[in-house]
Amino acid sequence: MKLAKPIILLASIGIAIALPHFFYPIFLMKILCFALFAAAFNLLLGYTGLLSFGHAAFFGGAGYCAGYFMRDMGVGPAIGITIAVLFAAALGALIGGLAIRRQGIYFSMITLALAQMFYFVCVQVPASGGEDGFQGIPRGDLFGLINLQNDLNLYYLILCLTVAGFLFIKRIISSPFGQILKAIKENEPRAISLGYNVNRFKFLVFILSAALAGLAGSTQALVLGFETLTDAHWTMSGLVILMTLVGGVGTMLGPFVGALVIVLLEHRVGEIGSFLSQVTGIAWFNSLGESVTIVTGLIFVFCVMAFRRGLVGLFIKQK
Amino acid sequence: MEIFGLSTSALLSQLLLGLVNGSFYAVLSLGLAIIFGLLNVINFSHGAMFMLGAIVTWMAGQYFEINYWVMLLLAPFIVGLLGIVIERLFLRRLYQLDHLYGLLLTFGLTLFIEGVLRSIYGASGLAYSTPELLSGATDLGFMVLPNYRAWAVFSSLTVCFVTWYVIEKTSIGSYLRAGTENPKLVQAFGVNFPLMTTLTYGFGVALAAFSGVLAAPIIQISPLMGSNLIITVFAVVVIGGMGSIMGSILTGLGLGLVEGLTKVFYPQASSTVVFAIMVIVLLFRPAGLFGREK
Numbered sequence: 001m002k003l004a005k006p007i008i009l010l011a012s013i014g015i016a017i018a019l020p021h022f023f024y025p026i027f028l029m030k031i032l033c034f035a036l037f038a039a040a041f042n043l044l045l046g047y048t049g050l051l052s053f054g055h056a057a058f059f060g061g062a063g064y065c066a067g068y069f070m071r072d073m074g075v076g077p078a079i080g081i082t083i084a085v086l087f088a089a090a091l092g093a094l095i096g097g098l099a100i101r102r103q104g105i106y107f108s109m110i111t112l113a114l115a116q117m118f119y120f121v122c123v124q125v126p127a128s129g130g131e132d133g134f135q136g137i138p139r140g141d142l143f144g145l146i147n148l149q150n151d152l153n154l155y156y157l158i159l160c161l162t163v164a165g166f167l168f169i170k171r172i173i174s175s176p177f178g179q180i181l182k183a184i185k186e187n188e189p190r191a192i193s194l195g196y197n198v199n200r201f202k203f204l205v206f207i208l209s210a211a212l213a214g215l216a217g218s219t220q221a222l223v224l225g226f227e228t229l230t231d232a233h234w235t236m237s238g239l240v241i242l243m244t245l246v247g248g249v250g251t252m253l254g255p256f257v258g259a260l261v262i263v264l265l266e267h268r269v270g271e272i273g274s275f276l277s278q279v280t281g282i283a284w285f286n287s288l289g290e291s292v293t294i295v296t297g298l299i300f301v302f303c304v305m306a307f308r309r310g311l312v313g314l315f316i317k318q319k
Numbered sequence: 320m321e322i323f324g325l326s327t328s329a330l331l332s333q334l335l336l337g338l339v340n341g342s343f344y345a346v347l348s349l350g351l352a353i354i355f356g357l358l359n360v361i362n363f364s365h366g367a368m369f370m371l372g373a374i375v376t377w378m379a380g381q382y383f384e385i386n387y388w389v390m391l392l393l394a395p396f397i398v399g400l401l402g403i404v405i406e407r408l409f410l411r412r413l414y415q416l417d418h419l420y421g422l423l424l425t426f427g428l429t430l431f432i433e434g435v436l437r438s439i440y441g442a443s444g445l446a447y448s449t450p451e452l453l454s455g456a457t458d459l460g461f462m463v464l465p466n467y468r469a470w471a472v473f474s475s476l477t478v479c480f481v482t483w484y485v486i487e488k489t490s491i492g493s494y495l496r497a498g499t500e501n502p503k504l505v506q507a508f509g510v511n512f513p514l515m516t517t518l519t520y521g522f523g524v525a526l527a528a529f530s531g532v533l534a535a536p537i538i539q540i541s542p543l544m545g546s547n548l549i550i551t552v553f554a555v556v557v558i559g560g561m562g563s564i565m566g567s568i569l570t571g572l573g574l575g576l577v578e579g580l581t582k583v584f585y586p587q588a589s590s591t592v593v594f595a596i597m598v599i600v601l602l603f604r605p606a607g608l609f610g611r612e613k
Contacts, residue, residue: 051423098598101602101605105359105422109553109556109557113557116551120591120594121591234546291438293430293433293434294435296430297427297428297431297432298431300423300430301424304413304420304427305409305412305424308416308420
């Protein structure tokens with residue numbers, strides 16, 4: 001069985017490279033972006049035990065920031081994304097620095113409230129384009145060499161960034177730093193009594209998580225070519241929680257699986273609805289496509305009540 | 320008479336608007352605080368329950384021609400029953416787990432409830448007319464007071480005060496306070512604690528529905544009206560701290576007034592001012608104005 005791991009690894013690399021030839025690349029890239037977003041969120045919830053209800057601010061904020069610098073300042077995608085990630089990290093330092101002053105459920109409420117404040121700022125600042133969204137973000141050339149107008153090139157770039165993001169998270173959680181995060185998650189008072197400055201660790205991991213969420217948000221803006229208020233809205237914060245929950249909180253691959261399931265579902269829910277209405281004869285199901293939130297709400301309730309380990313969690317032996 | 324270049328009556332009417340919003344904040348944060356105290360659940364669906372209160376009132380008027388005054392009692396009752404069902408079916412099974420799951424569950428329920436209503440009524444507003452008895456306005460000399468707004472503030476404050484009285488001064492309230500302090504001990508004294516949590520959740524939710532009914536004639540009724548409000552109420556709760564009943568009432572009212580004033584002097588900031596105050600409070604008094612750090 002020693003060979004199993006490298007074989008699986010090679011096979012997944014092969015599949016990842018071949019996939020855009022079979023599926024719509026934009027769709028695949030969207031899944032990758034959300035997978036990274038969910039992984040960044042999972043770093044907080046799954047490995048530190050902090051439920052942030054405001055991650056949409058970093059995702060959407062970085063998207064706007066990248067869009068602004070690439071369209072209005074004329075910088076290339078590499079610099080644009082870098083600036084956006086730094087912006088998200090700075091925003092994370094602000095929101096995280098305030099939120100860690102309270103614990104538990106208050107932490108969630110504060111992140112939610114601050115993200116909502118950021119959302120209102122986005123609505124009002126003229127640069128964001130308000131309700132119309134931020135349109136026409138150019139993809140440009142990577143380092144002036146690789147043309148990103150080509151969907152395939154962009155796909156491989158996003159694939160690399162997402163994999164790098166996942167590896168980075170893996171590195172974080174297996175480092176001594178990650179072990180302390182785990183200690184905070186398991187028993188915070190004990191971590192304090194062992195002499196760790198818990199707040200410093202929470203602050204740092206919050207910034208890291210915000211920066212990674214920013215990477216996901218800015219690449220998504222690059223893929224789609226526009227950025228809207230939806231990405232900064234609290235429903236987006238809820239969606240990333242759902243992805244992590246469906247995939248499996250505190251697992252490495254959970255966010256990826258969750259993002260895949262949820263993005264697929266959002267795209268297919270209309271078809272599922274019409275199928276259901278054919279089978280059951282209830283016409284109402286036809287309108288299911290327009291009200292995705294009913295389905296996401298139901299999955300949310302189901303996951304919380306009966307499926308807390310998530311899809312990936314099912315395959316991992318419980319300790 | 321003019322203050323800061325504004326006529327007194329314009330200023331006062333904005334303050335009244337702020338007071339109306341503030342009384343909604345007060346009732347909502349009161350319900351949140353009671354539920355959190357006993358169940359340790361932050362009820363995200365509180366906003367949805369507020370919305371249900373308003374929309375049930377609208378539906379009753381539209382389809383059954385039941386008038387406002389009946390709904391003022393009936394809507395909280397219906398929504399309270401719904402809350403009891405939710406507590407029995409779902410929340411009850413989560414008490415053993417991390418508190419976060421309660422928040423996530425109620426968040427999912429909110430999405431579901433809002434989604435269903437939006438698929439029926441769309442996202443645009445439904446209009447509900449002011450009951451005849453309270454339409455019109457009273458001229459007080461220094462300002463014109465719209466009767467309905469005065470009624471909304473008055474009845475909200477009455478409900479707040481009655482709730483405060485029941486919790487702080489009666490024997491039922493003493494059970495509740497004891498349960499908040501130490502559930503196991505209360506149970507050991509023979510109090511039916513599971514029933515108490517169910518009723519408390521039902522009552523907290525009914526409070527939200529009550530202010531939803533009050534809001535029906537003044538705020539555009541839409542399936543999404545509750546969620547944006549509840550996030551602001553979360554900020555109110557963080558500012559006030561959930562330790563004291565009177566604290567949440569006062570904080571709610573005060574922030575409503577501040578919001579009203581901001582609308583007069585710097586309208587751009589009116590949607591963010593409550594959050595900005597939350598930031599300041601977190602910096603200087605992290606436990607909240609009336610809170611105690613555990």
